[in-house]
Amino acid sequence: MDPAEYNAQMSTQGYKRTNFEEDDISNTSNPPALDFNAGVVFKGGLSLWQKKSIMERVLLILTIVLSITVIILAIVLASKQAHITYLQNSSVCLEASCVQVSSSIITAMDRSVDPCDDFYQYACGGWMKSHPIPSGHSRFSTFSVLWQSNQVIMKHAIEQPVNKSINLSEWKAKTYYLSCMDENKTIEDLGAKPLQDILQKEFPSWSISVIDSNFDLQDLLEKSKKYGISTLFGVWVGEDDRNSARNILKVDQSGLGLPDRDYYLNKSIENDTVLTAYLEYMTQVGMLLGGEENSTRSQMIDVIMFETNLANITIPSEDHRDEEKMYNKLTIQQLQQNVTLFNWLHIINSCLSPADLQVTASEEIVSYAGNYLHDMANLVNETMSTEKGKRTLYNYLMWHIIKSTTSYLSKPFRNAQKVLSEALSGTTGGEELWRDCISDTDGTLGFALGAMFIREAFKGDSKDKAEHMIDEVKAAFKNNLPNLSWMDKETRAAAEDKANAVINMIGFPDYILNVSKLNEEYKRLEIKVDEYFGNNIRSTKYQLRKNFAELRKAPKKNRWSMTPPTVNAYYTPTKNEIVLPAGVLQAPFYDASFPMSLNFGAIGVVMGHELTHGFDDQGREYDKNGNLRPWWNNQSVIKFKERAECIQNQYSQYKLNGENVNGKLTLGENIADNGGLKSAYHAYTDWVSHNQQERPLPALNLTHKQLFFLGFSQVWCSNSLKQADHLQLVGDPHSPAKYRVIGTLSNSKEFAKEFKCPVGSRMNPKKKCEVW
Template sequence: MEALRESVLHLALQMSTYKRATLDEEDLVDSLSEGEVYPNGLQVNFRSPRSGQRCWAARTQVEKRLVVLVVLLAAGLVACLAALGIQYRTRTPAVCLSEACVSVTSSILSSMDPTVDPCQDFFTYACGGWIKANPVPDGHSRWGTFSNLWEHNQAIIKHLLGKQPAGRPLSGPRRRAASRTHLARPGKRTCLPRWKFCVSDTENNLGFALGPMFVKATFAEDSKNIASEIILEIKKAFEESLSTLKWMDEDTRRSAKEKADAIYNMIGYPNFIMDPKELDKVFNDYTAVPDLYFENAMRFFNFSWRVTADQLRKAPNRDQWSMTPPMVNAYYSPTKNEIVFPAGILQAPFYTRSSPKALNFGGIGVVVGHELTHAFDDQGREYDKDGNLRPWWKNSSVEAFKQQTECMVEQYGNYSVNGEPVNGRHTLGENIADNGGLKAAYRAYQNWVKKNGAEQTLPTLGLTNNQLFFLGFAQVWCSVRTPESSHEGLITDPHSPSRFRVIGSVSNSREFSEHFHCPPGSPMNPQHKCEVW
């Protein structure tokens, strides 16, 4: 026993003075604090508890002061580094003074009414200036951002049709159809200029024949890739939100993610229209005649019905679009599980390559999110990832979904126009898509900032880029309507009035209230918020 005690004491003495050479051994010994146990069960102390006190007492006054000074300097250095880090993270981004930034700032300012408190009425704050400057034009019952862009596209089509003899002609039946339908218009008196009716009617019937000209004139080829990237960002953001839902069971959530992944993107135009031979095949059975507008219209209706009847009992064809390239709109098809964005909407104010990302995500980003969310609204959710109408949700999630949506039915049902209430149930699908689209686009923008860093701000606005995101979203919906048109819309339109598409969505957004510092209980920051997706 005495020999063992001497061996242990000798070992302790050696270990307290041994200079370790390898990293692994150094990690092992350094990981042991005073009084810890080695694997062999022997407890070893390397220093006395009072050794530190004796060491400090043995120091001279100068040494003690130097130690204290070093500690204070080290603490000061850490504090300075922390302050610099905070300043770096919260510093105001540089201001963009390029021609494009100044131009878009001017447009934003002219549409705003900065005298309005955004927490009281965000729609009027965002669109008050636009509404004052844009009364309903003669010949129209409503006017808005969509209308303005569509008129811009009409002017382009008019110009293209007017220069047809000098440009690359339409071939075969497409040229005869487009030109004769365009020119053959009876002399009925109308408030609209004749050319607008003719162009609109031609585009409605023969938009795919006009598509190649419009696409070549307005749509940069790499716009497809840029739009595809935005769509991928929105999908990713939507799926991130999907993973956080508390009301959905795991099996249904997994199937919902599979459906989101399977959504097919159609951007700009269908590929077949850029091939003259393929396009001529489409219109080969349609022939227009000179100077007979009514007969041409009847011939086209018959042609359309033959094409539609030929599709019966056939698998859906993803190359067939329900909107022509110049259209200022977008849609989701539940039977094809696809989202479609014609070239006509991939323009300002929805998207421009020179605009801040905050505006692009608030514009076309929200449109993408809106159409994506339609795959999971009160009707779209009933179709699976292959477009089949079948029950793929568990009953528990179906009931939870209905409970979540009742909140929106009640919320929008409390809005009214000229004393007439909005039908919250009739507009439910679009309201779900509006709210889900805004949420997905905002998350996608935040993901972009994390990846690429904060972008420059616009001058004179005094807004952060997060605030600019919501402002860009709201200004897309600036519009005016006659009382009669408003009444008709409340009865027939599945969309809520533009004003409520804005304030209904932002009042459900906690992020909006945070960025605009809206007090709890204010109109744009109600205590109770609705959320489905």
């Protein structure tokens, strides 16, 4: 129906107006008084109106007014219904929600770009132009926009009154937030004192201004572990990969001050921006603690050189991903025999003591460190062979303790830290304080804050709808398994069993809405409004105690590692669980008013991505019960690796600012992206076959299958600084956003078909990689 037809249809027929005809009054001797409401005039001068009582007049007026109102409403409703009928019968969806989402999509696009040449630019060019990176960010994306929206919700929630006697956990979250906001300027007034008090109490023999090489390495390590500092190595408790029904002690490499070994190797302090900034940060903090500038700088150069030596023996991240290869179970006694430098039993019992636990030398422990622990012990021995080396090691250990606290101290300490942050990520300036404090509170008491967020923002039916959608994606994944000719029948059946066994955790853990259970969660955590530094130290110790207390307990199913407001999702191989927090179950990832093509393209792909993690190069090593063991036939393993190598080689060819993506490091995420897109697409097409065809969105001239791919791509719209790009390339297992779109779509036959991309075009290469 065109607008002219619509306007004609909307015209209503007129109704005949009733005219009151007056009687002949020419012969009356006393004409009646004129009245604007006068009706028929009777002989004798009185009208019917004048003969009625006041009550009768009022009732008559009300009746007339009501009748007119009903007529007008009927006309309006008829017009509105006609309008709705027109919208519903239109070949294009013109409801407000469709117009709004269509406008948002168009604004994000750059339609001057050929979608078969660069679909990322085609989908996100407009978004990138209209979303410059704000102060305090090195990267800004659709994830960032949604997180900022969630922050506003949390701010409103946390600023409401809380009854401490009833809801102690939420009161603690609010109190922590206020301690971060620091309206009384307590943080600035205290300056370095909170840190100095710890140093004086725990490490009285150390001072940045006094050269002293006398220290007890064992004692210093044990004290540093008490504050959660993973110098030289890390120790914690987690599920035993080969027996996921029990927890076990674990140890791994650790101890670099910069994010990755790459920042040290083949670099020099004089010529490298990051190392120069790192040295400046260290020197400024040392001076704030009383050190003389030249002496402090000289000592910190020695610390950087020690860390460089440590980086040289650190296993690269891409090699560390092979969990079957890295897993090594042994007893503490065996560890002691292999690495004699430390008293391992004493260190581990020191870690366990806050949890009131102790172990013997026969206790089993899993090492993921390969030869690192042996090489590290040799490096430490060599370093301590000279007086200068002893002092360097002492400063190294103390520096890591100090560095862990600078974020909680006064502005001069935080400004010193910004020098390094800018060099690493390009970040300048900062966000509004309340945003930093909301994020900080989420990281410290995230489930108490999450309870507030859920009450404010999470609709009750969202959880059920997400559960249903993830079941549809899972069904599509399983239905595709018979199409994978490279899998043998037995392995395919085992893969289906594993997919069936995946546990879905949607929205939030139920216990957080139970006040008594939530209070119990944070019962042992003390929070004070004027002790921001102290709150963080106590929180660190609280988290450490909780972790080590799990050693003699069975791993808890359905335990969340992400807080409800988080804009992310994850898969846990040892539990075979998928977690989608409430924070990500919102637009642009999911909205009940969106076409299902967009919902499947966005949150559906996220679901498929996490599901596929159970079958990527790492996840496939775990069976349906979360145990690390061979459960594939050898021939299927060989063929899987061939296809995985195709993915690895493909992504290794992509470049960002002239620097190659690490296809080996990002392999698992790339497999998950490709498999997730495929599963979500088939889930959508299956949904279409069982539901009414959705009407096209206005002004886009795209089919819903095309919108599926566009919705997927626009999730990854992002701007980033070059420093942030490098930081991602050297240490992040995810590919850059651009290649999460281009790499994935260029492997999709369905995408090429829907956008009619010629074979050999950039988005439809002849050679495609496919695993799942």
